[in-house]
């Protein structure tokens with residue numbers, strides 16, 4: 338494989354922004370395909386990056402955008418359904434269409450983002466739809482050079498997991514925690530992005546599905562406790578049983594901003610932990626959460642003052658350390 342130009346969908350998101358920066362630094366030409374140019378404007382200044390505004394439902398637009406590309410990376414994903422944005426459409430039908438388009442255009446390399454514990458028998462629609470997406474993409478395994486990644490929860494500057502708990506700890510006197518004993522193996526966004534970059538041109542990764550997890554396993558309660566320790570705040574944690582966890586999520590679904598849904602609670606019924614260590618051919622030694630989280634929760638990076646300005650301007654948070 339000799340890859341020079343890569344189209345990336347979902348490139349303006351949390352993982353995408355980190356990956357695009359790494360691909361840019363590695364000298365690849367990167368086409369970020371975004372539904373709103375505005376959401377990718379933090380990437381425009383990168384010298385090897387071109388942002389293309391395109392609705393992913395528009396196959397002609399995608400065909401045009403994919404012209405001259407040697408690889409396609411799909412990171413598009415949602416945690417909650419809303420309107421036409423269903424798990425079926427985003428996690429199953431979209432990757433199927435993208436893989437078929439790659440085949441039609443003769444683009445061999447396709448890298449797809451799934452999620453740890455994706456399975457047809459998973460308890461949540463999120464995980465079931467991720468499994469359906471993997472299966473749809475894998476149907477073209479003989480025709481395309483496909484690699485699929487399944488990370489546990491991903492942390493890093495701008496994440497929506499650790500930061501969510503940090504905000505709850507800052508503003509609530511007591512934390513009522515759904516599924517407190519659910520287990521996670523959090524992995525740093527830079528390690529996830531590095532695994533993608535290292536896999537891109539490595540034939541040993543073709544046809545493989547890789548789990549990605551960090552060096553430590555935490556219960557949700559332990560993670561929230563860690564966030565409190567970093568912030569120097571002590572709050573009582575009330576662990577909710579399964580029935581109350583679902584009731585809390587139901588109440589949250591009624592709020593204008595969805596922090597958590599019942600489907601998210603169902604996802605936590607299976608522990609998000611890897612069955613093996615990160616495969617050696619990915620060349621990633623995962624970084625511990627303790628090394629990274631204090632830096633962004635306490636804003637010890639001198640450039641972090643700009644994050645507040647970016648957030649206020651509706652721009653993505655700068656991800657590089």
Ligand SMILES: NC(=O)c1ccc[n+]([C@@H]2O[C@H](COP(=O)([O-])OP(=O)(O)OC[C@H]3O[C@@H](n4cnc5c(N)ncnc54)[C@H](OP(=O)(O)O)[C@@H]3O)[C@@H](O)[C@H]2O)c1
Pocket residue numbers: 346347348349350351352353371372373376393412413414415422427450451452453487488489490491492498
């Ligand atoms: N973060 C985690 O802990 C985690 C763990 C396991 C797996 N994953 C998977 O990793 C991938 C990236 O996650 P992330 O954390 O970077 O999420 P994110 O920040 O929400 O980014 C998702 C990206 O997908 C795009 N997108 C969503 N729906 C779309 C649609 N209907 N049409 C076009 N674009 C759409 C978003 O575009 P806009 O910018 O326009 O909204 C954004 O660029 C997802 O597939 C996710 O399921 C994430």
